[in-house]
Amino acid sequence: MRGIAALTVALMHVSSSFVELPGRSVLDKAGLFAVQALSNGYGAVVAFFVISGFVLARSLDRNFDIVRFVIARVFRLYPAAIATVATFAAVHYCFGFSVYPKASFAPLNVLANMLMLRVDIDLVMWSMKAEVAATPLIILCAWLFRRYGMGTVIAVAVALFALAFVGQFAKSIGDDTNLAPIFAFPVGILVHFKGRDVAAKLTPAAVALCAVASVAVFCACAFFKPSGTWTLLVQCLSAATLVMLIAWRAEATTFAPLDLAVVRLYGRISYSFYLLHPLALWGANRLMVYSIAQFDSVPVTVIVIAAFVLSVVFITPLAWLSWRFVELPAMNRLRSVPASRGVLPLGALPGDQHVN
Structure with a gap:
C-alpha cells in the first residue's frame, strides 16, 4: 500500500500541470479524467500517516520501550x-x-x-517533518489506549481534527509543513487496536465492497481541494478502511495484486522513491511540454x-540503491542497539513497577 501511495504521489507530481488541459478528443478527455482521479497525491500522504500510526502502534504494543x-x-x-x-x-x-527555484x-x-x-x-519532505513531529503523539496515543481505552484516543483524534481548521496550528512548525492531517496518526x-474486531464482522462480499468503495471515494477526492479539512477527513477514513481490511482480511482476493x-x-523502496522522485520532474515536464507542442495528433493522456x-x-x-545501501544498513544497525533498561508496560503509569 505504501508503494502504491508513493506512485500516486509521483503521478500527481508529473500530471498536475497537464490534467486540466482540454484534451484532443472525447477519449483523451476521459483519459485525463482518469489520470486526475488516480493522482490524489495529497490523499496518499494522508494514507502514509494512517499507515504509520498503524505500524508504529503495533511496534509499541509489542514493546513499549520509548527510548528504543x-x-x-x-x-x-x-x-x-x-x-x-x-x-x-x-x-x-x-x-x-x-528542482525548486527558492531552494537555498x-x-x-x-x-x-x-x-x-x-x-x-526537497519539498516532499514536509510530510517527513510532520512524521517527526508526530512521534510524541504516537507514543501518547498508544499509552492512552492501553491505559484508558479507545475513548481517549478518539478524543485526541477529534481534537486534532478540530485544530486542523486553525491556520496557526496547521503551520505551527513552519510555513513549509501542514499539520492539518496529523489526526490521521x-x-x-x-485501526491497530480495534480494526481486527471490525473486520472480523464483515462477510467476504462486504470486504470487497468496502475496499472498492474506499478506493472510489479516495479517487473522487482528487476533484476537490485535496488539503481541505473535510477532504482530509474523508481521505483519512478511506485509507483507514483499506489498512484495516488489508491487515485483518488479507485472504480476500481483492488484495491479491x-x-x-x-x-x-515499490513497497520496500517507497520511502526513498518518494523522497527522490522530484529529481525527475524537470525532465518529465520538459518532455511533456515539447511533446504536446510537437505531436498534436498524440493524445495528451498518452504523453x-x-x-x-x-x-x-x-x-x-x-x-x-538508497534502500539497499542507506535504509537497510541503518535498520540493521538498529537491530544491534540493546533495549533500554526498565521498559514501561503500556498499561502502567509512571511510578509503577517497571518490567525489565
Whole structure:
C-alpha cells in the first residue's frame, strides 16, 4: 500500500500541470479524467500517516520501550533523508540545477534540510517533518489506549481534527509543513487496536465492497481541494478502511495484486522513491511540454502517462540503491542497539513497577 501511495504521489507530481488541459478528443478527455482521479497525491500522504500510526502502534504494543522507539524512528527516517538532501545538493553544486527555484544550498541550510528543520530543497519532505513531529503523539496515543481505552484516543483524534481548521496550528512548525492531517496518526492507531474486531464482522462480499468503495471515494477526492479539512477527513477514513481490511482480511482476493513482486518492490523502496522522485520532474515536464507542442495528433493522456513511466524508470534504480545501501544498513544497525533498561508496560503509569 505504501508503494502504491508513493506512485500516486509521483503521478500527481508529473500530471498536475497537464490534467486540466482540454484534451484532443472525447477519449483523451476521459483519459485525463482518469489520470486526475488516480493522482490524489495529497490523499496518499494522508494514507502514509494512517499507515504509520498503524505500524508504529503495533511496534509499541509489542514493546513499549520509548527510548528504543525514538532511536528506531531516527534510524528509519533520517538516513534516507540525509542521503536525498546530499544528492540534491551534489546535483546543484555540480550542475547548478535545483528542482525548486527558492531552494537555498548554503551549507547551513543544507544541514537544516538534512535534519528536517527546513524542507525547501526537497519539498516532499514536509510530510517527513510532520512524521517527526508526530512521534510524541504516537507514543501518547498508544499509552492512552492501553491505559484508558479507545475513548481517549478518539478524543485526541477529534481534537486534532478540530485544530486542523486553525491556520496557526496547521503551520505551527513552519510555513513549509501542514499539520492539518496529523489526526490521521491516531486513526491509524485505532485501526491497530480495534480494526481486527471490525473486520472480523464483515462477510467476504462486504470486504470487497468496502475496499472498492474506499478506493472510489479516495479517487473522487482528487476533484476537490485535496488539503481541505473535510477532504482530509474523508481521505483519512478511506485509507483507514483499506489498512484495516488489508491487515485483518488479507485472504480476500481483492488484495491479491498487493502480493505481486513489482508491488512488493515499490513497497520496500517507497520511502526513498518518494523522497527522490522530484529529481525527475524537470525532465518529465520538459518532455511533456515539447511533446504536446510537437505531436498534436498524440493524445495528451498518452504523453502524460509516458512521462510518468519514464520518471518512474529513472528514479526506481536510485531509490533501490538508497534502500539497499542507506535504509537497510541503518535498520540493521538498529537491530544491534540493546533495549533500554526498565521498559514501561503500556498499561502502567509512571511510578509503577517497571518490567525489565
